[in-house]
Amino acid sequence: MPLAKPDPLQRVIVDAALEIASGVGPDAISMRELARQANVSHQAPYHHFGDRAGIFAAICEEGFAILGNEMQGNRNLGAEALCESYVRFALNHRGHLRVMFRTDLCDMASYPDAAIQADRAFGILYDEVVAMVGLDADELAVQTQTAYMWSVAHGLSTLLIDGPLLNKIGSVQDMDQLIKNIARMASSSIGV
Amino acid sequence: MPLAKPDPLQRVIVDAALEIASGVGPDAISMRELARQANVSHQAPYHHFGDRAGIFAAICEEGFAILGNEMQGNRNLGAEALCESYVRFALNHRGHLRVMFRTDLCDMASYPDAAIQADRAFGILYDEVVAMVGLDADELAVQTQTAYMWSVAHGLSTLLIDGPLLNKIGSVQDMDQLIKNIARMASSSIGV
DNA sequence: GGCATAACTTGACATTATCTAGTTTTCGCA
């Protein structure tokens, strides 16, 4: 029986980074600490990612890809499900989310692969809104409603992950209900 | 005519920090750079703020105080105005906002003065929702709707400041209209 | 005046990102 192939270093490093990001936060990520956790020299991560921003770019790309896939999977279930899947992604991948919207950590304009995944995720939401408001709706209305849905999902996500919202909510059960209720409120505002 | 009293060092330092925060981002804030910009030794800021987190705590406290005041001023104009004032605060004080929800930069639990201002701002929003849904509404409904309003305002704010939303919107005029429309959509979902 | 306290300065240390320059591994191909 062949030995299991060890995880490629890049995977190990990104996982270590995500662990730190979802714990203390992305700023605590240091190249040398990642190298230490991967048991390699302090320069090994540079070979794969170029610099610190490269690590964040990899996280962005992966994060938006996962988010896109999850939204894609719930695409036929309406805006409510889309909103819910956004928030659930955030809760299940808080390390990713904490990096994905930090333009200071990684300017996506410099990392086209990451930007592509981000645009794709946005496009799925956009298309869903188009489907709800109708193809004949004017551009501005679609943009507004897309921004609205995105704001609700993104706002709730960030408030749950980093904001004081968790402190004001009792149990996880409550949180689950809260997410569902808010997703429903948001989707019922669309297309009217 | 007496000489104008020079700004106290704390003000100079916080302003320098805000300048950096609203530009590159809060992570680029370094104690030594702040000292440099204030023309003092690299240890002077420590005397006033204790450590780096102390600077962020001061920014949080000030930010939530300003936000609270602006919301308080628009309190009688309904949830729509409240939501709008939140977003406008974010746009006009992006340095503050970028710090206020970064629990990794400053754990508000360790800075009661900051926490008080944050609770106050939240309370204003909460009271407004109570006023809209009626005093007889049950606790869960009020919590849900408060979280909803907050999510919309906060989500739109962060997406406009750091997210890719700006790239997808044409002019500042459009942005103004977008904010108004979204605030209206949000407030019309309340209390139904 | 005297003196306690606040408001700083100086120097040192460990840690960091990143540059430059090696060294070892791997692998396609003769």
Next chain:
DNA sequence: TGCGAAAACTAGATAATGTCAAGTTATGCC
């Protein structure tokens, strides 16, 4: 099988950072 180049690393050095410890100056009050 062996070789040669590219990939995957290692090693050392530099400048910058946060923060500790210890000194010095300025302020305000009795």
